Amino acid sequence: MTGRSDRELLGQFQQGDESAFNELVLRYQERIYWVASRFLQDHDDADDVVQEVFLKVYEGLRTFRGESGLYTWMYRITVNASLNFLRRRRVKEFFRLDDMAEERSAESERPDNALERKEERTLIEEAIERLPDKQKAVFLMRYYDELPYDEIGRILGTSVGGLKANYFHAVRKIENYVKRAHQSP
Numbered sequence: 134m135t136g137r138s139d140r141e142l143l144g145q146f147q148q149g150d151e152s153a154f155n156e157l158v159l160r161y162q163e164r165i166y167w168v169a170s171r172f173l174q175d176h177d178d179a180d181d182v183v184q185e186v187f188l189k190v191y192e193g194l195r196t197f198r199g200e201s202g203l204y205t206w207m208y209r210i211t212v213n214a215s216l217n218f219l220r221r222r223r224v225k226e227f228f229r230l231d232d233m234a235e236e237r238s239a240e241s242e243r244p245d246n247a248l249e250r251k252e253e254r255t256l257i258e259e260a261i262e263r264l265p266d267k268q269k270a271v272f273l274m275r276y277y278d279e280l281p282y283d284e285i286g287r288i289l290g291t292s293v294g295g296l297k298a299n300y301f302h303a304v305r306k307i308e309n310y311v312k313r314a315h316q317s318p
Contacts, residue, residue, distance in 0.1 A: 154194065168212065169215050268299045
């Protein structure tokens with residue numbers, strides 16, 4: 134990479150330099166992948182969303198006005214694409230409760246610490262997966278990406294107060310889900 138700034142790359146791309154877009158992809162593809170991966174919990178699905186995101190970025194860069202940072206704009210596209218992917222997947226699949234119950238019972242047969250940690254992570258992932266889309270988005274951005282509320286507000290177009298409420302409710306639902314799972318035989 135040549136060390137060109139995002140603004141320089143954007144200007145060069147808008148002038149017709151396709152290599153500037155390639156440099157932006159190289160610069161941001163891993164970060165975009167991890168955002169999508171946290172939402173989707175599946176490598177192949179995250180890869181599909183990353184491709185979709187960069188297609189949308191390519192199409193939108195010619196008219197991008199820079200009212201927000203380039204990464205913030207791409208992050209917003211990634212969140213929206215991930216949420217849309219989840220909605221499409223929910224329509225296509227039924228929730229696999231029986232499969233999850235079998236996995237949990239198989240793991241709990243061996244009381245090894247590593248397996249217990251894996252079970253706890255699985256429970257948390259299941260709880261996150263069950264959250265309403267908006268709560269899930271806020272929780273993932275705040276907890277995993279450690280974004281400040283004002284930036285999440287810009288990405289989702291929501292007030293900070295509403296985001297804090299969504300985050301609070303998401304944390305409470307995750308805690309309750311894990312507690313219920315530990316209480317059941």
